[in-house]
Amino acid sequence: MSALFTRAARPAILAASRSERLRHTAERTPVARDVVRRFVPGETIEDALGAVTVLRDTDRLVSIDYLGEDVTDTDTAEATATAYLQLLDALGAGSDGSGAVRPLEVSLKLSALGQALPKDGDKIALDNAHTICQRAQQVGAWVTVDAEDHTTTDSTLSIVRDLRTEFDWLGTVLQAYLKRTEADCAEFAAAGARIRLCKGAYDEPAAVAYRDPAEVTESYLRCLRILMGGNGYPMVASHDPAIIAEVPGLAREFGRGADRFEYQMLYGIRDGEQRRLAAEGNHVRVYVPFGTQWYGYFVRRLAERPANLMFFLRALSHRH
Numbered sequence: 001m002s003a004l005f006t007r008a009a010r011p012a013i014l015a016a017s018r019s020e021r022l023r024h025t026a027e028r029t030p031v032a033r034d035v036v037r038r039f040v041p042g043e044t045i046e047d048a049l050g051a052v053t054v055l056r057d058t059d060r061l062v063s064i065d066y067l068g069e070d071v072t073d074t075d076t077a078e079a080t081a082t083a084y085l086q087l088l089d090a091l092g093a094g095s096d097g098s099g100a101v102r103p104l105e106v107s108l109k110l111s112a113l114g115q116a117l118p119k120d121g122d123k124i125a126l127d128n129a130h131t132i133c134q135r136a137q138q139v140g141a142w143v144t145v146d147a148e149d150h151t152t153t154d155s156t157l158s159i160v161r162d163l164r165t166e167f168d169w170l171g172t173v174l175q176a177y178l179k180r181t182e183a184d185c186a187e188f189a190a191a192g193a194r195i196r197l198c199k200g201a202y203d204e205p206a207a208v209a210y211r212d213p214a215e216v217t218e219s220y221l222r223c224l225r226i227l228m229g230g231n232g233y234p235m236v237a238s239h240d241p242a243i244i245a246e247v248p249g250l251a252r253e254f255g256r257g258a259d260r261f262e263y264q265m266l267y268g269i270r271d272g273e274q275r276r277l278a279a280e281g282n283h284v285r286v287y288v289p290f291g292t293q294w295y296g297y298f299v300r301r302l303a304e305r306p307a308n309l310m311f312f313l314r315a316l317s318h319r320h
Helices: 002-015 020-028 030-036 045-057 076-090 121-139 150-164 179-191 212-227 241-253 269-280 295-304 306-318
Strands: 061-066 102-107 142-145 172-175 192-200 233-237 262-266 284-290
Touching: 045 061, 045 076, 045 284, 061 076, 076 102, 076 121, 102 121, 121 142, 121 150, 121 295, 142 150, 142 192, 150 212, 150 269, 172 233, 179 192, 179 212, 192 212, 212 233, 212 241, 262 269, 269 284
Parallel strands: 061 102, 061 284, 102 142, 142 172, 172 192, 192 233, 233 262, 262 284
Antiparallel strands: none
8 A cells, every 4th residue: 555545545534533423333343343353452441451461471561541532521531530440450459660660551531531521621631630640659550641633732731740740750642743742842851751752643734743754754753862862751652663773773872771761552563573672671562442432543543554454454355
């Protein structure tokens, strides 16, 4: 599949991720649900824990995401927070937070915790995230706040700054395709924050984001250099071989040993590369999503990489 086709198809695929009609169709189609298991291990905490066991047995770290976003009522936001507390309690039995790098982490989308609510959304999301951070601290796990589309960035980073006054280990995600991200990297690297740097998964306008893949990669490497040279803990969230190839040299240049940065990849993508990096003594954290609200996450994964879309189409054709 050509890069030109992928670039042209990506906006349409991302638009599909927002379609309620397509979501309902996919959720009712057994074939789609079966294929999704490549990227989402299941819908329950038990499903997530099963994936965690396999990953930990192969010396990989984990970050677990209870899928959901754009919550529009306080009850659902509170239910999401409760689900995270239950997940952390389940993780607590096997957690070891005594080292410099905590092997277990949860990832939060603030829009799933109430950020998008029309009244006091930021406060509701902050309160729910604070409760989750408290429980994570008790069980020895980390928390990282995910990024969403660019309209939420200011709100998200403001909430992260508030939380880090009490939980200085809290991480957040910065997206390299946004033109503002170099400045955000400089701020959070100077503050000693954990930063998960990714390319970005939303269809953003050219006014705020780089849209050419080569420009996104160049921005990623500029941002990664800032993080590697800063006081924080860089988390290299990429499957791109060109980016992964640059990491050892940057680590040497800035004197970062294996405990001072990590690679991150998504569950079900480049498993062999994950294992290779871990076997070489690197920290490799795998992002493990679970839950019933898998549709938007899954479609964004299809939009990111031609290989994902081809895998999905082949799997569908083989099952008919």
